[in-house]
Amino acid sequence: MLNILWLIPALPFLGALILIITGSRISHRVAARIGAGSVGLSAVITLFTGYEFLSSGQAFYRFTAWNWFQVEGLSTAISFYLDSLSLVFIFVITFVGFLIHIYSTEFMETDEGFTRFFAYLNLFVCSMLILVLADNLVLLYLGWEGVGLCSYLLIGFWYSEEKNGYAARKAFIMTRVGDTAMAIGLFILFSVFHTLNIQDILLQAPQVWTVGASTAVLVGFLLLGGAVGKSAQLPLQTWLPDAMAGPSPVSALIHAATMVTAGVYLITRMHGIYELAPLAQLWVGIIGAVTLLLAGCSALTQYDLKRVLAYSTISQIGYMFLALGVGAWSAAVFHFMIHAFFKALLFLAAGAVIMALHHEHDMFRMGGLRNKMPVIYYTFLIGAASLAALPFITAGFYSKDQILWLAWAGEKGNLWFFLAALTGAFITAVYTFRMVFITFFGEAKTHISHRPAKRMTVPLMILAVLSLTGGFIELPHTLGHVTIFSDILSPLLPAAPLREGVESTEWTLQLIAMALSLGGVYVAYIFYIKQPKLADELKSATLGVHQFWLRGWDIDALYDIVFVRPFVYLSRWNKHDVIDKFYTLIVRITEYFNSTFVRTQNGILRWYIMSIVAGAILIITISLFIQP
Template sequence: MQQYLFLIPVLPLAGFLLLALAGKTMSKRAIAFTGTGSVCVAALIAILLCTDYLSGNSGNAVYIQSLWQWFQTAELAVGLTLRVDALSLVFIFIITFVGALIHVFASAYMRADRDYARFFACMNLFVASMLVLVMADNLVLLYLGWEGVGMCSYLLIGFWYETAANCRAANKAFIITRIGDTALIIGIFLLFRELGSLQIPAILDQAPQRFSSGSGAITTIALLLLAGGMGKSAQVPLQTWLPDAMAGPTPVSALIHAATMVTAGVYLIARMHTIFLLSPLAMTVTAAIGSITLIVAGCSAMVQTDIKRILAYSTISQIGYMFLALGVGAWSAAIFHFFTHAFFKALLFLAAGVVIEYLHHEQDIFRMGGLKKQLPLVYYCFLAGAGSLAAVPLISAGFYSKDAILWYAYSAAGGNAIFWIAGLVGAFITAFYSARLVVVVFWGDRKTPVGSPPGRTMTIPLVILAFLSITAGFIEWPHNLLNVHLFSEWLGTVLPATSLRGGHPPEFILQIVAVVITLSGICTGYYLYFRNTAVLAQWKSSRFPAAAREFFFSGWKFDALYNHLVVRPFLFLTGINKRDVFDRLSDGIVTFSKQFNRSLSFSQNGSLRWYVAGVLIGILFIITIQLIL
């Protein structure tokens, strides 16, 4: 299978090129076949690649395919080389398989859109860019894919560009993620200066020999790489772009949140784990950022009324769990949560898209309700996704991945009680808003007129994702329940095992606490939003709860803070700088050109006598010059 590696990113890229160049001349059927088919074939090749890798036919743990030399300078040679190992394969499978399901769903969901070809062209390029990122053999090629997903997110978030708010959301995502991208490229420059190579395997091999643990150079590099990951993965304080990214079509939201852009930061940190292990400070900062993010985003998700914004804040919070796991050294647990999260978050977004479409584009959850009987299949699929998000014990995939993170947040060498408590608080909040979503959207009375139910093209992806949202966790059980650790064994050839510290309680005790917290959150959501809604009405009329709700609803006022600290001062300085010497010089050139043009125009007045006089003056001038010389 090694010789077919290039087809995985090339097929979506070819779909993009065909749709971009000839999409306007193609029928919608041909557009859907091209856009969806290219990703589906890539997913099939990825599945065959995983099967071949598991069977051991490769004879080693790494597939490498060198396509050609990109460029070479005196000290730097960069080639278009693809490198696939166990970590890459996890991401490749999720990107292609979940991406294919989203494309199938979108082929029906977006059929009425007039820019059908442009939509699938951007989606294909998005998938191709993410595949280049995770398959890159060197940091230059990785950065190419990194910037590719940033560009595609801009194009897709602002897909409906006729609306000014959508354009602002696209600009916001592009600008804020550039902060992280700048930090990442500086970190790459420093790595090349220190190690003289940008090949990822060479960096991971040479870094322990070149840097001492905790040195200033390696800590600076690790923190810069972390900042890059924070921008793409929307971690505090660079998280404000992601809720506004819901301006794009729902399949775009599903693709960004489940399979592509926001998980790029998780992949970067896991891929460069050797760099982070050499910097205990960077590891602690990573865990702290994840802990803060999962609580900040979770609190905002509790009070949102837009169904897509609830899921957006939920994504920020769940990636916070992944950063927490990465920071405490639970590498496999972080990637396992990425694995399960991709299924249930894609499911929730696609199911939300069906609900929005069914209710004539209504997104306010409090104008929904009563859909349990009208959309039973969508309801049970959404219930499976919400249960996995809430980590319902034993019967949801999210339980197995989140349980591992909570266990390691306390017991891992980099863990402590503070990180564990933060994870528990996040678990309660997640369970609460998951129950709130299900109860408000699907239970109670119907509040909005309904449209036609979804077709099979939209429901089949939901059923597949619902099945995986329940069963995908069964490949990695807690150590004290069942001796099944297929996922961590799979990643054991790439990522280091998690080391435990002494003095931690038994795993069973921590599991019981986590289960009680989760069930308490579910029961609280059910009680407040279904059994006794009068309590909520009383809270809303009280001063402090209303102020707290407004604070959380606004995303903890981060946008207002940045507006005062960054946006307004920047606009003030640009206003002062508007009439500097360079602007005056340019204005002077323009003024001179205008005056000269008026002078020439004055001579072209249509009078024959003026023209004859001008010719005579010119002749006399030439004769005079000749006589003088």
């Protein structure tokens, strides 16, 4: 099965190609079968390939399709590299992506752009698979830009509304900022190692650079710039909340299984560089810690159900960056996988709620759905419990517990990282159950117009099961010490070493984390169920802070002042500069000759004859004068 590894990205690409060529000439049923079926086949091949790979005991498997290009010493192939890290990612991408495709066949059923939607969705999955399977940074960059293009197409899918087009452009432009930094980093890597093959770079790096070498630190920061843009971390996080303009399945795919996790993958894949650049790695952790707190506070104040989940995604990716910053590579990847399960579940369930309520997004216009939509309620509740890391029963508890523990006990961890992660856990529990209580409890404020069928509810049930049970493949020492996941990754990713004398504190820290998680749920219950007037009073007393957090800490406004307005002003001032006048002159001259020649083509035969005669006379006259 390993020799058909290439089919995993090829099948979604083939599906996209067929859908693009056939367009609206095929029925929705056929388009759905092509779109969902191609990703489903990729998921099946991934399962068989993964089983064979793990059974074989191989460290990696490489498949080279053909040599892409060779220029001045840079030889780049279309070559796929399978190891334990890429296996985890392709499993999540194909499996969760397939469930999102199945859900979309009902969610988008009446949309005029049904076939176009699945073509974009398949191309998105293909691009992400290329990104994580690439054995060289050029091919990885192709997939990297592919998901950027597809995010633009999908966020602005309903492009007839101006705000949707704006959101798509914003996502595309802001991620280009990070991508530029990443591209510069690739140029530096090639200048040093004369190759962009990932494994060759990781093998040579310790021999070329010492720990803390300036070039290694520079490359680490440049790659971090790319990761920050794609994974929506501070300071390039503002595009993600606006990305909610796209259909809900798009939000689930971007936020759970594909685009925003690309930065986590890049840093993890290039972990050897960061081990040689401790300053850059420290800043990975700092950015993650600050982002998870800022985004969590913003999530506390949102009204739009999907924007709460968007800020939640930013915050949870912050946890992954924090883990990467302290060298907890396996813990970051484990949280990525579990996050994909519960966040896809939450977005899809939120989409079902929004669809049922006449496309209403405001949580405060919902309510009373607990008994009217029980399947949606219970699956959403399971996803929320996992996001809030409720102890023992949810997968999110076990994945987040590892990060909290290593933020404190790891050699690269410290008290500030631990306090940030702990505070974020409390905030997460509050805003998560604020969302649950406002949406599903209380009095109904909007009539239900549509009830989701099995194509929407079955994927929710599957994701709900994974959100509960997925964490049991990796348990801490205090709760059974199961290490299936870390054992799979251990040949590739080094374990984070612990500081001396901290083992005895693990139970204490876990109890604190449990108490804060449950305390956050209780606080949300008091404010939004028991005494809802307290929430209104608190909002009135802190209206300035509330509005500040609601606007995302005014980072968009800051960018508008610092970058957008000066650029627009200079563009208007420079509109008629000398260079523009030169090109305008060329255009005017071209237009003049065009209009002159157009008048000669008047359709009157005698004019044509006279022109030929005049031309012949002119040529004969010139030839007579030229001859000696």
